[in-house]
Amino acid sequence: MVILSTLVRSFNGRSIVSASSRQLLGSYSVGNETGIRNESTGFNFEPSDESKHFIELSSKFTRDEIIPKAAYYDKTGEYPWEIVKKAHAIGLMNTFVPAKYGGPGLTLTDSLLMAEEIAYGCTGISTALGNNALAGAPLLLHGSEELKEKYLGWITSEPVQGAYCVTEPGTGSDVSGLKTKAIKDANGDWVINGQKMWITNSGVAKWYFVLTRTNPDPKAKISEAFTGFVVDRDTPGITVGRKEWNMGQRCSDTRGLSFENVKVPKENMVGPEGKGFIVAMSAFDFTRPAVASAAVGLARRCLDEASKYSLERKAFGQPIANYQAIQFKLADMMIGVETAKLAYLKAAWLHDRGEKNTLMASIAKCLAADVANRSASEAVQVFGGAGFNSEYPVEKLMRDAKILQIYEGTGEIQRMVIAREHIARMQKNGP
Numbered sequence: 191m192v193i194l195s196t197l198v199r200s201f202n203g204r205s206i207v208s209a210s211s212r213q214l215l216g217s218y219s220v221g222n223e224t225g226i227r228n229e230s231t232g233f234n235f236e237p238s239d240e241s242k243h244f245i246e247l248s249s250k251f252t253r254d255e256i257i258p259k260a261a262y263y264d265k266t267g268e269y270p271w272e273i274v275k276k277a278h279a280i281g282l283m284n285t286f287v288p289a290k291y292g293g294p295g296l297t298l299t300d301s302l303l304m305a306e307e308i309a310y311g312c313t314g315i316s317t318a319l320g321n322n323a324l325a326g327a328p329l330l331l332h333g334s335e336e337l338k339e340k341y342l343g344w345i346t347s348e349p350v351q352g353a354y355c356v357t358e359p360g361t362g363s364d365v366s367g368l369k370t371k372a373i374k375d376a377n378g379d380w381v382i383n384g385q386k387m388w389i390t391n392s393g394v395a396k397w398y399f400v401l402t403r404t405n406p407d408p409k410a411k412i413s414e415a416f417t418g419f420v421v422d423r424d425t426p427g428i429t430v431g432r433k434e435w436n437m438g439q440r441c442s443d444t445r446g447l448s449f450e451n452v453k454v455p456k457e458n459m460v461g462p463e464g465k466g467f468i469v470a471m472s473a474f475d476f477t478r479p480a481v482a483s484a485a486v487g488l489a490r491r492c493l494d495e496a497s498k499y500s501l502e503r504k505a506f507g508q509p510i511a512n513y514q515a516i517q518f519k520l521a522d523m524m525i526g527v528e529t530a531k532l533a534y535l536k537a538a539w540l541h542d543r544g545e546k547n548t549l550m551a552s553i554a555k556c557l558a559a560d561v562a563n564r565s566a567s568e569a570v571q572v573f574g575g576a577g578f579n580s581e582y583p584v585e586k587l588m589r590d591a592k593i594l595q596i597y598e599g600t601g602e603i604q605r606m607v608i609a610r611e612h613i614a615r616m617q618k619n620g621p
């Protein structure tokens with residue numbers, strides 16, 4: 191993590207507000223002939239100097255390492271270990287981990303600005319690079335100090351992957367229907383039996399966060415029925431399934447897992463017994479904005495590819511960019527990119543301030559995923575027949591975009607969360 195850690199240290203003690211934004215309250219802009227007052231409003235859309243360095247580092251890595259190899263990994267489905275190791279070496283992974291556990295301890299805002307740049311190159315690769323945040327968030331938010339030091343320290347010291355194991359065959363978004371069970375033995379340790387499905391990084395992970403049912407009463411409250419554990423990959427009784435060949439993000443490793451009498455020490459419990467649902471769901475306030483940032487990265491790529499092609503492709507004697515039909519598509523894509531980015535930045539900003547961001551995290555994820563899919567569809571339309579061909583980049587972008595509306599909560603689930611949060615606020619505070 192040499193490069194990113196050095197950057198973090200170089201800015202230690204400096205204000206993160208860029209010089210261009212340091213206008214004193216009540217000052218007047220020099221040379222402004224109209225004499226309009228230029229006051230600080232508390233809002234700042236200019237990234238700090240520190241953030242700019244992080245963005246530039248991520249962007250350069252994407253140009254040099256990801257974009258040239260993205261098509262290869264998409265066609266072969268190989269896990270991008272070479273890229274993972276390089277990204278880990280320069281500190282582009284695990285940016286959420288605090289310094290005391292070996293990470294750079296970046297804000298969520300900076301982490302997502304970097305993630306957007308990486309997703310611009312390939313969301314399959316960005317999923318591989320960023321999935322530790324989903325697996326590690328329950329530990330960071332609810333784990334014991336010993337678990338944090340062991341597992342968060344592990345992923346920062348080596349290019350090691352974790353996996354978040356919640357979804358099961360037949361449950362999907364219905365987390366309350368999970369059937370994987372953990373039973374306490376005579377020594378106070380736990381024995382897990384059950385199956386998980388559609389688990390990202392499960393074939394390459396060295397450890398898993400696993401959500402289990404520990405209260406056998408089917409009428410138990412969901413907030414008291416489940417418990418989370420960290421389980422080492424090499425624990426006897428774990429069987430890893432075949433790699434799933436998906437529509438898009440094909441280099442991202444997705445598999446099923448089986449647990450047969452898997453013994454887990456009581457020290458590996460994450461959070462209190464029975465509170466696993468809260469532990470598992472709390473990760474989404476942290477990671478749904480990350481999905482939104484990846485969606486914005488993909489949408490930006492769609493916009494750039496479509497814009498470039500529309501300036502090169504001629505029809506009826508002129509570039510198709512001159513036609514209003516194409517201009518409207520590009521304009522709608524631009525609107526989507528800008529608004530979705532504002533949404534994920536607000537969700538991250540709330541998190542960094544220590545405020546609840548559940549509502550904004552779901553708004554950002556829902557909006558950005560839809561924007562990415564519309565942008566990909568419109569990019570293919572701009573390319574015409576060429577867009578339907580796999581030799582052009584937008585075909586892959588369209589396939590990669592779809593999962594953004596599905597994983598970490600479908601668009602329908604996000605709308606349920608948004609409505610629930612909104613109604614609760616109205617009931618509490620009024621209109």
